[in-house]
Amino acid sequence: MRRVVALPIAALALAGCTVPTFGAAPGVTTSSRSAYHLWQGFSIGAALIGSLVVVLILWTMVFHRRKGDNIPEQSQYHIPLELTYVIVPILIVIGLFAWTMVVENQEVANPKTSVTINVNAFQWGWKFTYPGQDVVVIGQTTQNPEMVMPVNENVHINLTSTDVIHSFYVHDFNFSRLALPGVLNQFTFRAVNTGTFQSQCSEICGLYHSLMYFRVKVVTRPQYEVWLESKANAGVAQASRITNNQQTSSVVPTKLTKSKGDN
């Protein structure tokens, strides 16, 4: 299925042209890649149709400018032409929708997973619980807590919020999902590259929304297991020094650590 989705793009690439990114990036998961190819396909269509319309408007502006005082032919309708530009867009739109459904079904599929992480969003930080492993990572705003997961494995995420709506937005996964109070949102990732990917909340959630950072760190399976052990041994993760009235006194922090995944 993945191959079918990427087929038009692959065909173009084989033909010797590099398909432009059109501003997006393939990301580091399997579904981010198919969403990226979908983006490229849409962009090719947009470029073609957009150029057609722009050329038509510019053409008429240049060649049908007023040249005198005479009144032009008062043509008012042309049924065959009008029908054409009703039917062709419908066909294009059906095509875009069909490709969309293929990619979407892939993204909402429920394969067998080897790792489960419970993600809990709260004002204004993130808590990552690894059920069965006794590992909890928790951090607020600029503490930038890290969610570690292994590469090349299906990872299942259970996402919820304990207060207002937040958004789990990982740019390098080409993905975001709202964390809703009282609702469990579930989805699966399969990362294909390692690295640390800076992420943040993208749904307005109050005063420190701008600083609700977190990182996703994809590592190899051996590294993942070492990390799990170190967390379990250290007891409660050291970043969990949370008190109820922790309020940063500075409005916008002047010093923030940058992660390696910064683009």
Add this chain to the structure above:
Amino acid sequence: MRVEARILLSLGSFFGFMSALYWFWGHENAGGVMIFAAMLLCFVPGSYYFWWSRRMKERPEDDPNATQAQGAGVIGAFPGTSIWPFTLAMGAFFVVLALVFGIWFLVPGFGLAAWALFGGTAEGRRGGTH
């Protein structure tokens, strides 16, 4: 009146179709109810116009060959100047301020609104100034 009736009835039919589709496919109550209500909001006046359009004489504005002389005479009642819309709006303003600043705002709110309703009704019978 036929075109007006057709507009509303076709909108209503489309919403009816959409509401059935969404209710059974989406399993989501809020949207299903809202689209159903939209259908009703189109069908009620639409059916009224449809019923009437079959019984009424053609109005000059529906007659493609009408002359302006056919529309001469009284068109409707167009009240002149009136202080009551402003008064009613000020009443509404105080009523909503009661939601924010305290229930005692309802006194000027309802007071002005009632004054405007009485005044506007009386004016409607008397005729406003011009």
Add this chain to the structure above:
Amino acid sequence: MTDVLDPPILAQPGDHGHAHEGPTGILKWLTTTDHKIIGLSYTVTSVIMMVIGGALAEIIRAQLTSSNNSLVSLAQYNELFTMHGSVMIYLFAGPFAFGGLANILVPIQIGAPDMAFPRLNALSYWLYLMGSITMLMGFFTAGGAANFGWVAYAPLSNSINTPGAGADLWIAGLLLTGFSAIFTGVNLTATIFYLRAPGMTMFRMPIFTWNMLVTAILILLAFPVLTAGLIMLYCDRHFGTHIFSVQGGGVPVLWQHIFWFWGHPEVYILALPFFGMVTEIIPVFSRKPVFGYKGMVFATMTIGALSLGVWAHHMFTTGVVLLPFFSIMSFLIAVPTGIKFFNWIGTMWRGEIWFSTAMLMAIGFLFTFLVGGITGIYLASPPIDFFTHDTYFVVAHFHSIVMALVLGAMGGLYYWGPKITGYLLNETIGKMQFWFLFIGIQVFTFPMYLLGLRGMPRRVAAYPLHPSWQTLNELSTVGAVMIGVSTVLFMVNIGYSWKKYPAGDNPWDGHTLEWFTTSPPPHHNFYRLPRIRSERPTWDYNHPDRPAKAHGHHDNQDEVPVV
């Protein structure tokens, strides 16, 4: 060709005759029920709201110009974007369109003496003014104005997370402006259904009036839903209900369903009037009739109908909505919009195009809306929406759309200003304004598309972890400043042209009924009305030898139109 119609005899119970002059000065303003004065009040008030919203925008852009700016605090920033969006959407764009220009033009375009319910019309204006003041009062409260985004998602908007009068004033203001809009919707529908002049059948109405009819029906379908939602939100905040809170068995996402069921038709309520304005300007300045008139009418109705079925495309990332339904419906809306685009081009095609300021604004609208519309098609696809939602890509998309509407609005003002005031605006300053606006819009929006694709989320006051985003932000700010300059040029033009260039009845050789009457129109709009035999009664009166034809048929100079 003119049938003289005696000025309509108005029903005056207890007939006063026309002996007194009527009030003057401020009392005249407070008591007027004349749709032209009410519409002008709406226009001026909404442009003031545009300037307020624009000022808030310039502060936002100033804050975002560097990655770790502290021009404003985090709390102030949340108020800024909330009120910027709220003022622009609730208090400027809608009221300008349906309360301002539509109020003035629709009765005249159909040959009516006024709106169907003149006192209700006045009530609409005063409710709008008081609602705007109520919402803006939030800035003067201790806790500041509303700060939860113009969409006020629950549970952020409840009394625990957003205590304070600013939020309540926001709700209260919207209750007033909501009823104002509903009453205008009633008035427009009744006027169009009942007050057309003889011979003005539905399919001879100008496209602007058709668009206002569909807009009015959308207002009636959608605004009550918003009002109901706001009342529910207020009850949750103050009466202990738990409609939107999990703790009481409520469902926070229900707010989103209710809000967006209004919210999506709202953006078409905003767009359709400006589509209509552009559809009036382009034929006149191409000296041809609207191409595909019936197609335009059906496209507008299709857009209106579909717009009620796509609301949850704003909720794709919630994980709890039926993705395929909303995706296909959202894709389908592109089709009638495309039809309109090709009809606009078809109107210009083989015309005699002259580039007045109004026409430049309309063409600028075409280019800008093309970008906004195409990026909307991307967003109809959930997998693409998953990585663009809540990023600057969406911000850029809707700013392309609304800035296109602003271009349309400016076109409408340059085109119809002379009719309403009796005086033309200076064309040179107008063209300067156009170039600053059009280029400013592109410089403002294009960097935001890229920023969104690079991962910059919405509603963030600073981006210290991503200093690489700063250059694009600086560029976007330059564009915003250019837009600000264009607004100043507009004000300059108004001052410079004040009562300077008398317009006459028909400065543009316009086609529709409003160009038959004087500038400004007299009390009750017409001294006399022409015979109406097509959608271009004034053109037919002035150019009886050049009626509209099907494509491919040559004008036969000997042919006499059927009487």
